[in-house]
Amino acid sequence: MEVKVFKNAVEASEFVANELALQVKNKLDSTLGVATGRTMDAIYDRFVNQAKREQLDLSKTRAFAVDEYLGLKKGSPNSYEAYLNLHLFDHLNFNRDNLHVPDVSMDNIDLIGSDYEKRISQAGGVDLQLLGIGLNGHIGLNEPGSAIDSRTRVVALTGSTMNSNKVLFKNEGMPLTAVTIGIGTILEASRIFLVATGHTKAEIVQKVVNGDVNSKIPATALKDHKNSFLILDQEAAHLI
Numbered sequence: 001m002e003v004k005v006f007k008n009a010v011e012a013s014e015f016v017a018n019e020l021a022l023q024v025k026n027k028l029d030s031t032l033g034v035a036t037g038r039t040m041d042a043i044y045d046r047f048v049n050q051a052k053r054e055q056l057d058l059s060k061t062r063a064f065a066v067d068e069y070l071g072l073k074k075g076s077p078n079s080y081e082a083y084l085n086l087h088l089f090d091h092l093n094f095n096r097d098n099l100h101v102p103d104v105s106m107d108n109i110d111l112i113g114s115d116y117e118k119r120i121s122q123a124g125g126v127d128l129q130l131l132g133i134g135l136n137g138h139i140g141l142n143e144p145g146s147a148i149d150s151r152t153r154v155v156a157l158t159g160s161t162m163n164s165n166k167v168l169f170k171n172e173g174m175p176l177t178a179v180t181i182g183i184g185t186i187l188e189a190s191r192i193f194l195v196a197t198g199h200t201k202a203e204i205v206q207k208v209v210n211g212d213v214n215s216k217i218p219a220t221a222l223k224d225h226k227n228s229f230l231i232l233d234q235e236a237a238h239l240i
């Protein structure tokens with residue numbers, strides 16, 4: 001895993017947005033793995049601006065959300081699907097048929113994971129996977145203890161994740177479970193960008209950078225990937 005440190009979150013976000021744009025320019029029918037969370041706001045904002053400025057054609061580009069909550073009201077503005085529509089999908093000329101989120105409306109929740117995995121593999125796998133990191137080291141919603149070869153599945157959220165994300169919920173309580181792509185699924189992507197900005201991420205970033213691969217800190221799994229990058233600003237990097 002290559003570590004790149006930028007002066008601030010703006011510069012880190014611009015770098016990642018530009019990598020996204022280059023990926024699409026080089027391969028119009030790229031498959032992107034798209035994360036959610038506050039870190040992604042600035043990245044998508046810059047990517048949308050750049051794509052508009054450069055008149056990037058996204059009509060053939062596919063995107064797969066990393067995770068989705070279970071048990072929200074239908075059409076909930078708190079869902080990750082709503083997040084991706086708001087920050088990314090609605091602004092560019094994506095073809096809706098190419099945009100994927102785990103189908104949390106399925107009656108049998110045990111089949112959500114295999115359905116999603118099938119869609120990812122039919123798309124030929126992910127070319128560029130974007131990820132944020134939780135304060136406990138989660139990637140997607142692979143919480144500590146997740147197996148390195150885990151696949152897309154239903155997971156229970158930890159107290160740390162609930163505490164960190166509950167402030168984002170409006171008019172609705174935060175669910176206790178979600179669907180996430182697995183660590184094994186993530187590791188099959190051709191290229192991975194894990195992004196952490198701000199001082200709150202400094203402690204977990206230090207543990208990822210200085211520790212060995214271990215399931216207690218799921219993000220360490222990316223250290224074994226040949227083409228993975230940890231993108232930081234100086235605040236997130238200050239303990240390494």
Ligand code: GLP
Binds near residue numbers: 037165
């Ligand atoms: C949520 C998302 C994760 C993301 C994490 C980081 O838990 N499900 O995929 O990595 O948030 O969030 P933030 O960028 O808001 O710190």
